[in-house]
Amino acid sequence: LIDHVRANKGPVDILLLGDSITQQWGGPLDNKPLNAAWQKQFGKYKTINLGIGGEKSQNLLWRLDHGGVEGIDPKVVIVLIGNNNMFFVGETGVEAAAKGVQMCVANVREKFPKADVIAVKIFPAHAPGNAFYENIKKTNAALDTLKLDSDPKVQVLDITAEMLEADGSLKKNLFTPDNIHLSQEDGYSFFAGKLKPLVEKILGGHRP
Secondary structure: OHHHHHHOOEEEEEEEEEOHHHHOOOOOOOOOOOOHHHHHHHOOOOEEEOOOOOOOHHHHHHHHHOOOOOOEEEEEEEEEOOOHHHHHHHHHHHHHHHHHHHHHHHHHHHHOOOOEEEEEOOOOOOOOOOHHHHHHHHHHHHHHHHOHHHOOOEEEEOOOHHHEOOOOOEOHHHEOOOOOOEOOOHHHHHHHHHHHHHHHHHHOOOOO
């Protein structure tokens, strides 16, 4: 990924940071083009995807501080992190998990002061009553108290409610059978559609 960043120094329209949910948009780590949902909504923009499966907020912070984004100049940075921190909430508590997301956003703002940041709340996973599901819910609630969007350059995107049925269970078509990752067709199309108005507003609909 560092090689990919070095090969793309300078202006970038969109930078994607996160875990496997971000990685699965497609990109250099898998030697794949960005997927159909991304191409449909954002194909005209220069995008760098630095998602890594299994990544926690502390891993992303380490990368940001150790040359992982050096030399690029993004206009929009989309951050979706925190899902994998749920494995450790028993040790850390949900407040620390929420602060990890906050620190990632703060770090990105410091690295790229001109860029706008879209901080995406952690997507639901598994089912109501499952510890993972409940801890994601609590972490997202803790994120609200941190008021990330009090910074005018940060927008918080919360699409949880639209990913759930009335009883709180996951909308099956949006997820793969593991009940964590997004389905390539419906899931990523839905996510891209929700990102689009925010991205277009920031980039002004201008073709690069």
